Amino acid sequence: xxxxxxxxxxxxxxxxxxxxxxxxxxxxxxxxxxxxxxxxxxxxxxxxxxxxxxxxxxxxxxxxxxxxxxxxxxxxxxxxxxxxxxxxxxxxxxxxxxxxxxxxxxxxxxxxxxxxxxxxxxxxxxxxxxxxxxxxxxxxxxxxxxxxxxxxxxxxxxxxxxxxxxxxxxxxxxxxxxxxxxxxxxxxxxxxxxxxxxxxxxxxxxxxxxxxxxxxxxxxxxxxxxxxxxxxxxxxxxxxxxxxxxxxxxxxxxxxxxxxxxxxxxxxxxxxxxxxxxxxxxxxxxxxxxxxxxxxxxxxxxxxxxxxxxxxxxxxxxxxxxxxxxxxxxxxxxxxxxxxxxxxxxxxxxxxxxxxxxxxxxxxxxxxxxxxxxxxxxxxxxxxxxxxxxxxxxxxxxxxxxxxxxxxxxxxxxxxxxx
Amino acid sequence: xxxxxxxxxxxxxxxxxxxxxxxxxxxxxxxxxxxxxxxxxxxxxxxxxxxxxxxxxxxxxxxxxxxxxxxxxxxxxxxxxxxxxxxxxxxxxxxxxxxxxxxxxxxxxxxxxxxxxxxxxxxxxxxxxxxxxxxxxxxxxxxxxxxxxxxxxxxxxxxxxxxxxxxxxxxxxxxxxxxxxxxxxxxxxxxxxxxxxxxxxxxxxxxxxxxxxxxxxxxxxxxxxxxxxxxxxxxxxxxxxxxxxxxxxxxxxxxxxxxxxxxxxxxxxxxxxxxxxxxxxxxxxxxxxxxxxxxxxxxxxxxxxxxxxxxxxxxxxxxxxxxx
Numbered sequence: 001x002x003x004x005x006x007x008x009x010x011x012x013x014x015x016x017x018x019x020x021x022x023x024x025x026x027x028x029x030x031x032x033x034x035x036x037x038x039x040x041x042x043x044x045x046x047x048x049x050x051x052x053x054x055x056x057x058x059x060x061x062x063x064x065x066x067x068x069x070x071x072x073x074x075x076x077x078x079x080x081x082x083x084x085x086x087x088x089x090x091x092x093x094x095x096x097x098x099x100x101x102x103x104x105x106x107x108x109x110x111x112x113x114x115x116x117x118x119x120x121x122x123x124x125x126x127x128x129x130x131x132x133x134x135x136x137x138x139x140x141x142x143x144x145x146x147x148x149x150x151x152x153x154x155x156x157x158x159x160x161x162x163x164x165x166x167x168x169x170x171x172x173x174x175x176x177x178x179x180x181x182x183x184x185x186x187x188x189x190x191x192x193x194x195x196x197x198x199x200x201x202x203x204x205x206x207x208x209x210x211x212x213x214x215x216x217x218x219x220x221x222x223x224x225x226x227x228x229x230x231x232x233x234x235x236x237x238x239x240x241x242x243x244x245x246x247x248x249x250x251x252x253x254x255x256x257x258x259x260x261x262x263x264x265x266x267x268x269x270x271x272x273x274x275x276x277x278x279x280x281x282x283x284x285x286x287x288x289x290x291x292x293x294x295x296x297x298x299x300x301x302x303x304x305x306x307x308x309x310x311x312x313x314x315x316x317x318x319x320x321x322x323x324x325x326x327x328x329x330x331x332x333x334x335x336x337x338x339x340x341x342x343x344x345x346x347x348x349x350x351x352x353x354x355x356x357x358x359x360x361x362x363x364x365x366x367x368x369x370x371x372x373x374x375x376x377x378x379x380x381x382x383x384x385x386x387x388x389x390x391x392x393x394x395x396x397x398x399x400x401x402x403x404x405x406x407x408x409x410x411x412x413x414x415x416x417x418x419x
Numbered sequence: 420x421x422x423x424x425x426x427x428x429x430x431x432x433x434x435x436x437x438x439x440x441x442x443x444x445x446x447x448x449x450x451x452x453x454x455x456x457x458x459x460x461x462x463x464x465x466x467x468x469x470x471x472x473x474x475x476x477x478x479x480x481x482x483x484x485x486x487x488x489x490x491x492x493x494x495x496x497x498x499x500x501x502x503x504x505x506x507x508x509x510x511x512x513x514x515x516x517x518x519x520x521x522x523x524x525x526x527x528x529x530x531x532x533x534x535x536x537x538x539x540x541x542x543x544x545x546x547x548x549x550x551x552x553x554x555x556x557x558x559x560x561x562x563x564x565x566x567x568x569x570x571x572x573x574x575x576x577x578x579x580x581x582x583x584x585x586x587x588x589x590x591x592x593x594x595x596x597x598x599x600x601x602x603x604x605x606x607x608x609x610x611x612x613x614x615x616x617x618x619x620x621x622x623x624x625x626x627x628x629x630x631x632x633x634x635x636x637x638x639x640x641x642x643x644x645x646x647x648x649x650x651x652x653x654x655x656x657x658x659x660x661x662x663x664x665x666x667x668x669x670x671x672x673x674x675x676x677x678x679x680x681x682x683x684x685x686x687x688x689x690x691x692x693x694x695x696x697x698x699x700x701x702x703x704x705x706x707x708x709x710x711x712x713x714x715x716x717x718x719x720x721x722x723x724x725x726x727x728x729x730x731x732x733x734x735x736x737x738x739x740x741x742x743x
Contacts, residue, residue, distance in 0.1 A: 042711075077704065078704065082662075082664050083572055083660065083662045083664065084658070084660070084662060084664050084665060085664075087658060087660055088701070089704075091461065091464060092461060092701060092704075092705075094461075095460045095461030095464065096460070096461035096462070097705075108571065109570050109571045109572060109662060112571055112572075112574065113572070113574060113660050113662070116574045116575070116659065116660060117659075117660075120576070120659070178564075178569060178570065179569060179570035179571060180570070180571050207561060207570075208570060410564075411564055411569075412565070
């Protein structure tokens with residue numbers, strides 16, 4: 001090239017190189033608190049993902065978007081219900097947007113991917129919805145805490161107990177989405193159910209985003225069990241329940257659902273098909289506890305719909321984090337102190353109306369309701385508690401050391417007792 | 420790029436033009452090498468990703484642009500290499516460099532298998548066949564949970580400790596990318612590359628002249644699979660995570676779209692397309708929730724105003740200015 005072009009381009013380059021020499025200086029401890037919220041706004045669980053953002057934002061709006069004298073800034077990123085995208089966005093939030101901590105994600109595989117990143121990076125990551133068991137058991141990561149969350153196998157165990165003892169079921173078929181969350185929920189159910197003396201006749205696993213359940217429903221019909229435990233989330237739950245009704249099985253065979261299958265985000269898309277499905281969860285929007293009723297009323301006023309587990313979990317998580325951050329005077333830059341405060345917080349005013357605390361492994365202990373989907377007097381359907389199991393931890397009645405000796409639930413290990 | 424030809428029809432480099440090209444290339448490389456200083460942290464990792472995807476896009480362009488065979492399986496080949504590397508370093512606990520080699524070999528083997536099935540077809544049939552083959556790979560990765568981890572995928576640090584620093588890793592990927600691009604460029608300018616172009620123009624004529632077109636296509640496919648596999652290996656080291664979405668159809672489509680936006684048949688169009696799409700994906704999402712719409716609008720506009728791609732359009736501009 002000629003000399004003029006060379007001089008022009010190399011001076012432009014030198015100028016550009018000098019640009020990097022200036023790095024922005026961030027005020028320590030007085031600037032806004034920056035929160036990165038990862039949630040699936042597109043993809044198979046987009047309905048739940050939107051509610052994560054809504055529930056989270058509702059709390060901050062109620063407290064005027066600040067903690068103490070520090071304003072709160074929330075950066076929402078779409079993880080696309082896809083672990084690669086979740087990882088990309090987590091990187092973006094941590095390295096470019098420079099948030100103080102990450103919250104969110106819905107699907108277990110996205111949560112596991114981001115947790116691995118948080119492990120390498122050290123940024124605090126709070127998972128109110130990611131229920132992968134091992135994140136608070138065998139593969140605990142110190143800066144990943146299940147604030148206001150639950151572990152997958154924690155919830156179906158009381159359901160299995162109720163199904164055997166109160167509903168009198170002896171033979172159950174499970175059908176589930178084929179990923180960790182499904183494996184762990186079914187494992188939790190199957191282990192308790194078979195320990196009590198029941199039989200798991202068959203287990204069906206299908207990929208996320210299955211459109212047609214007829215092959216599975218046909219097999220269930222021919223197996224003729226007493227009941228079916230369906231672990232479905234998002235659009236899959238809607239489709240399964242609709243097709244279950246279309247096949248004429250509603251009312252003929254008992255349907256037990258994972259709490260995600262009868263979550264408000266799914267019930268809203270259905271009509272009477274959802275009625276009568278029994279599930280177990282720590283949150284029931286039809287509960288008569290005053291704190292729950294107030295939360296439901298506030299949520300309905302703000303978003304014109306009943307809150308789902310996703311909205312509730314993130315609202316409670318926001319509350320939990322606010323309490324913890326207030327407790328350390330807003331000094332979240334001191335990460336070990338921050339994480340310790342979060343672990344020791346006992347949430348007194350949650351919408352559950354009861355105190356919630358974390359167990360020694362970083363997972364909350366709850367009173368779990370057995371819920372039934374019933375028609376609401378004002379229209380629509382919701383989950384009403386019909387029985388309560390108090391103080392259920394992620395380990396049920398098992399001794400922790402013995403429980404941790406068994407492998408994590410997977411497609412091949414479901415805790416089924418060999419008779 | 421047009422090269423001067425001598426009387427015997429072989430390319431002859433004109434001295435001043437060659438010097439200009441070398442000068443520009445050196446400048447671009449120097450600019451790329453400065454990225455970790457000018458744009459540290461997140462942007463360096465973004466730049467690394469751009470280089471990796473540029474490699475994938477160029478491998479797609481080798482077949483689509485030069486041999487006239489548009490494929491939808493390169494994402495699956497890319498992801499296969501990623502899976503092999505991740506499996507070897509996490510579950511099998513092996514040496515990362517050995518894992519990289521095995522990943523490359525796996526990509527070549529898969530590419531050879533696909534090529535053997537697909538090279539006798541053309542056009543839409545080639546597209547559909549490669550799409551189906553890619554889906555087979557996706558299906559295996561989804562269902563073979565004991566090896567691939569199913570939906571949860573495989574995660575763990577797979578990068579060699581030498582390359583742990585993001586800037587060092589960026590320079591490594593840049594060096595590999597430069598060597599690979601050089602190799603691809605040499606291929607398309609060589610008699611073999613010209614034969615591929617001939618096959619694109621008219622396969623029957625090439626055959627009547629005596630070329631073994633199937634063999635040419637097979638080798639071209641395997642070489643492009645090797646390049647896609649190389650990109651996949653680097654991606655494993657970059658991401659420390661793999662899941663079925665890495666081998667999904669969307670990955671192949673992404674590579675193809677990068678080629679189309681950049682310019683089919685220009686090789687360097689793959690680089691431009693990769694930069695553009697990754698920048699848009701990451702920057703647009705800061706400004707709007709509907710970032711996919713922005714991407715879609717880009718593709719529509721490209722098809723209307725620059726169907727030959729960005730690099731293609733630049734070339735025709737330069738050619739028009741050069742000619743009297």
